[in-house]
Amino acid sequence: MMSKIDEELAERAYKGKISKEDALLLLNTDPFELFRFADDLRYEVVGDIATYVVNRNINFTNRCIGRCGFCAFKDNNGYILTNKEILEKVEEAFKAGATEVCIQGGLLPNAGIELYTGILESVKEEYPSIHIHAFSPMEVYHAARTSELSIKQVLYELKKSGLGTMPGTAAEILCDHVRKELCPGKLLTAEWIDVVSSAHKAGIRTTATMMYGHIESWKDRIEHMMILRDLQENTGGFTEFVPLPFMPYNNPIGKRMIEEGRYATTGMDDLKVYALSRIIFYRSINNIQASWVKLGKKLAQVALYCGANDLGGTLMEESISAAAGATNGTSISAQELEWLIKGANRIPKQRTTLYEIDKTENSSLNNHPREAGNAVFYS
Numbered sequence: 001m002m003s004k005i006d007e008e009l010a011e012r013a014y015k016g017k018i019s020k021e022d023a024l025l026l027l028n029t030d031p032f033e034l035f036r037f038a039d040d041l042r043y044e045v046v047g048d049i050a051t052y053v054v055n056r057n058i059n060f061t062n063r064c065i066g067r068c069g070f071c072a073f074k075d076n077n078g079y080i081l082t083n084k085e086i087l088e089k090v091e092e093a094f095k096a097g098a099t100e101v102c103i104q105g106g107l108l109p110n111a112g113i114e115l116y117t118g119i120l121e122s123v124k125e126e127y128p129s130i131h132i133h134a135f136s137p138m139e140v141y142h143a144a145r146t147s148e149l150s151i152k153q154v155l156y157e158l159k160k161s162g163l164g165t166m167p168g169t170a171a172e173i174l175c176d177h178v179r180k181e182l183c184p185g186k187l188l189t190a191e192w193i194d195v196v197s198s199a200h201k202a203g204i205r206t207t208a209t210m211m212y213g214h215i216e217s218w219k220d221r222i223e224h225m226m227i228l229r230d231l232q233e234n235t236g237g238f239t240e241f242v243p244l245p246f247m248p249y250n251n252p253i254g255k256r257m258i259e260e261g262r263y264a265t266t267g268m269d270d271l272k273v274y275a276l277s278r279i280i281f282y283r284s285i286n287n288i289q290a291s292w293v294k295l296g297k298k299l300a301q302v303a304l305y306c307g308a309n310d311l312g313g314t315l316m317e318e319s320i321s322a323a324a325g326a327t328n329g330t331s332i333s334a335q336e337l338e339w340l341i342k343g344a345n346r347i348p349k350q351r352t353t354l355y356e357i358d359k360t361e362n363s364s365l366n367n368h369p370r371e372a373g374n375a376v377f378y379s
């Protein structure tokens with residue numbers, strides 16, 4: 001194990017140019033050196049502000065024709081929310097000060113584009129100011145095939161109906177040999193890239209995610225992050241990167257892992273993923289989100305010292321991770337997120353989906369290392 005990071009490698013990292021081999025080498029560095037390096041890069045990019053968003057998750061159905069081996073959410077005798085029920089949830093979110101609703105669901109066999117545009121239009125009609133962050137690339141792909149439309153046409157209709165941004169979920173690991181086993185039937189790597197880059201070109205920004213800790217190797221994780229880096233260099237459409245550790249409970253892949261004596265990811269592995277992602281995305285994706293739902297509140301706080309600068313959302317309601325065995329709760333208050341951030345000696349700031357923050361309350365925030373005195377836009 002290397003106790004120090006090689007100087008030439010560090011230089012390549014500062015240029016945003018580390019290679020897959022460099023990334024693998026970094027994993028052989030003393031983990032605390034790796035964390036410190038990622039933390040330095042985090043400071044260079046976003047300073048000491050750590051952000052969160054006040055939002056609500058709404059999963060409009062848990063029925064799904066998909067066959068993902070990691071999924072504990074799908075239930076073919078499950079529920080489908082009506083637009084009225086969705087609106088009731090949006091109303092609660094709105095009253096609680098949410099700026100964003102995140103709407104996703106399983107794949108219903110006959111779900112055409114009207115299902116998705118109908119949800120967007122009914123929310124926008126009642127709550128025009130709320131930002132709708134909705135529909136995974138898989139849902140966009142599904143709407144295209146059920147409605148016999150192109151991806152571009154679907155994205156156009158969604159945007160016209162009020163879609164603000166999209167979650168970059170369904171990415172799992174962007175290596176087809178992993179996807180064929182992990183999520184057969186889901187869109188392949190090239191198709192995911194096509195949906196996401198088309199969204200960016202249509203002016204719909206997305207997050208980028210990676211679900212890791214199941215059947216993939218470190219090499220696959222690095223390959224995944226390199227694909228995202230290339231895509232961001234082309235489109236600039238990612239707002240953030242969100243590593244999501246796999247939850248091994250109540251799903252076939254997790255069951256098999258546990259039988260083999262493998263459990264969820266270790267905390268050290270999680271922190272290495274955060275650190276490595278900050279180093280790989282240093283010059284491309286500014287925001288790295290630590291998911292308190294997946295990591296737990298305390299490890300998410302520690303991740304703020306390993307490259308992360310955001311703790312995600314208040315959520316108000318979380319069912320996907322909870323179904324897969326996450327025990328970290330389904331809701332968190334803005335106050336508690338601020339408390340966690342202050343406990344890490346960082347400056348808490350509420351942000352919008354697009355990472356806009358109000359800097360006027362504290363002039364010291366204008367001393368942002370990379371964009372000193374600039375507007376509020378991070379990405």
Ligand code: SF4
Pocket residue numbers: 064065066067068071072073074105106107138183
């Ligand atoms: S992960 Fe999504 S697409 Fe796959 S089975 Fe579960 S709900 Fe369906």
